Amino acid sequence: xxxxxxxxxxxxxxxxxxxxxxxxxxxxxRGEGTAARRAWRSTYVRRVVAGDxxxxxxxxxxxxxxxxTGPLSATTVPWPVLVMPLVWVGAMAIARxxxxxxxxxxxxxxxxxxxxxxxxxxAVGTISWAFKLELARSFxxxxxxxxxxxxxxxxxxxxxxxxxxxxxGRFQQTAILVGHRNGTxxxxxxxxxxxxxxxxxxxxxxxxxxxxxxxxxxLPVLGSFADVxxxxxxxxxxxxxxxxxxxxxxxSLRRLGxxxxxxxxxxxxxxxxxxxxxxxxxxxxxxxxxxxxxxxPEFRGLRRVTKDVxxxxxxxxxxxxxxxxxxxxxxxxxxxSRGPVFYRHERxxxxxxxxxxxxxxxxxxxxxxxxEALMELNEGNxxxxxxxxxxxxxxxxxxxxRFSLDELPQLFNVIGGxxxxxxxxxxxxxxxxxxxxxxxxxxxxxxxxxxLWQVSGRSNLSWDDSVxxxxxxxxxxxxxxxxxxxxxxxxxxxxxxxxx
Numbered sequence: 001x002x003x004x005x006x007x008x009x010x011x012x013x014x015x016x017x018x019x020x021x022x023x024x025x026x027x028x029x030r031g032e033g034t035a036a037r038r039a040w041r042s043t044y045v046r047r048v049v050a051g052d053x054x055x056x057x058x059x060x061x062x063x064x065x066x067x068x069t070g071p072l073s074a075t076t077v078p079w080p081v082l083v084m085p086l087v088w089v090g091a092m093a094i095a096r097x098x099x100x101x102x103x104x105x106x107x108x109x110x111x112x113x114x115x116x117x118x119x120x121x122x123a124v125g126t127i128s129w130a131f132k133l134e135l136a137r138s139f140x141x142x143x144x145x146x147x148x149x150x151x152x153x154x155x156x157x158x159x160x161x162x163x164x165x166x167x168x169g170r171f172q173q174t175a176i177l178v179g180h181r182n183g184t185x186x187x188x189x190x191x192x193x194x195x196x197x198x199x200x201x202x203x204x205x206x207x208x209x210x211x212x213x214x215x216x217x218x219l220p221v222l223g224s225f226a227d228v229x230x231x232x233x234x235x236x237x238x239x240x241x242x243x244x245x246x247x248x249x250x251x252s253l254r255r256l257g258x259x260x261x262x263x264x265x266x267x268x269x270x271x272x273x274x275x276x277x278x279x280x281x282x283x284x285x286x287x288x289x290x291x292x293x294x295x296x297p298e299f300r301g302l303r304r305v306t307k308d309v310x311x312x313x314x315x316x317x318x319x320x321x322x323x324x325x326x327x328x329x330x331x332x333x334x335x336x337s338r339g340p341v342f343y344r345h346e347r348x349x350x351x352x353x354x355x356x357x358x359x360x361x362x363x364x365x366x367x368x369x370x371x372e373a374l375m376e377l378n379e380g381n382x383x384x385x386x387x388x389x390x391x392x393x394x395x396x397x398x399x400x401x402r403f404s405l406d407e408l409p410q411l412f413n414v415i416g417g418x419x420x421x422x423x424x425x426x427x428x429x430x431x432x433x434x435x436x437x438x439x440x441x442x443x444x445x446x447x448x449x450x451x452l453w454q455v456s457g458r459s460n461l462s463w464d465d466s467v468x469x470x471x472x473x474x475x476x477x478x479x480x481x482x483x484x485x486x487x488x489x490x491x492x493x494x495x496x497x498x499x500x
Contacts, residue, residue: 362397
């Protein structure tokens with residue numbers, strides 16, 4: 001054996017060790033096989049089914065106990081309590097809410113639960129009318145909607161528990177990335193940021209064969225495109241994520257899919273526009289071919305009017321409800337430090353138009369003049385100035401900043417139309433001047449009091465992460481997303497994550 005051959009074998013062994021180390025750090029099963037490592041999936045599904053059945057029984061009991069259904073007998077179990085869980089679980093199964101591809105992440109599971117409940121309610125009403133069944137109206141009106149709400153809440157709780165476990169490294173699915181270097185690096189970074197999705201990458205397959213022992217982006221190169229199936233079998237891979245590549249045309253992908261059918265791995269195809277327009281991508285049949293259809297983002301029209309009306313209405317109601325708090329904070333600012341109660345600062349809004357953002361003053365009056373002397377102590381990102389212990393912040397200001405109370409006057413900006421409740425972070429002119437092409441998309445909408453940046457780390461975010469998060473919101477906004485962000489904002493404010 002030559003020295004070169006020996007070196008290659010050592011490098012290949014090193015690559016194999018790195019990949020298997022990542023694999024077993026995910027498995028955490030002391031060398032158990034694939035079946036044991038994947039057992040949690042079936043356990044999770046059984047828990048979901050059991051939870052749906054229990055929820056159905058509880059909803060049936062509530063419906064049975066209502067006044068117009070008669071008292072609940074202590075010796076006989078009413079038939080709705082027995083039938084309800086069977087019918088409910090059956091409806092969920094028909095709607096395919098127990099399929100693993102709809103669980104774990106994404107809104108599809110909740111959509112299917114809601115669709116199954118609506119269909120069941122319509123079916124019960126139609127059948128009872130057609131066959132003149134004596135079914136208590138209170139049972140139909142209360143039990144089925146209650147079962148829907150409880151099912152959605154329970155499934156959300158189960159998913160939140162799973163996500164928390166995955167963040168700590170449990171219940172992971174091993175994955176390999178197949179594509180070119182730039183694409184695999186970007187997808188790997190995205191998967192690392194979203195640990196709750198549970199995909200743990202153990203290696204990559206690149207177009208051309210690389211020397212044994214090559215490590216790319218912290219991942220071992222396990223082979224070329226031709227070696228994907230062999231890699232899947234060797235490392236018992238759960239998921240193969242394929243990125244757009246000229247080498248993997250339609251015929252090649254079809255053959256890869258056929259070959260993977262002999263394994264336990266699932267095949268995922270990542271479209272090139274996933275990062276900014278994922279929710280707007282759908283499958284559209286054209287001439288018998290399933291083509292990706294990219295919907296236009298809605299920057300005007302009825303949905304925008306609805307958002308504007310919702311923002312201003314909620315802002316007015318919030319100001320009325322929080323009026324004592326606003327007056328108390330104003331009094332605290334005025335009596336504890338010299339200067340005005342409110343701080344007005346120019347920010348750039350929709351269409352690049354400047355506006356005056358309104359906040360409770362949390363710093364000394366000459367704070368703007370002292371910023372140049374503090375630039376060397378910047379703890380923010382490359383564009384935004386931030387300090388965890390800024391000497392310009394007053395004592396009352398530090399408390400307000402900790403819980404974002406200083407931003408409450410921005411509700412008046414929302415009422416005036418220069419801001420939204422939810423939107424991109426309002427930046428100053430100096431920051432806007434450093435925007436790249438992608439970042440200028442955020443100027444198509446109004447900035448927000450809160451947004452994805454608020455619930456994703458705030459000041460702890462890098463500039464690149466801020467760009468990614470803001471543009472993702474602009475591209476994919478919806479009223480449902482706004483409500484979700486508003487709900488998560490409360491938790492982010494209480495935790496004070498990134499607030500300084």
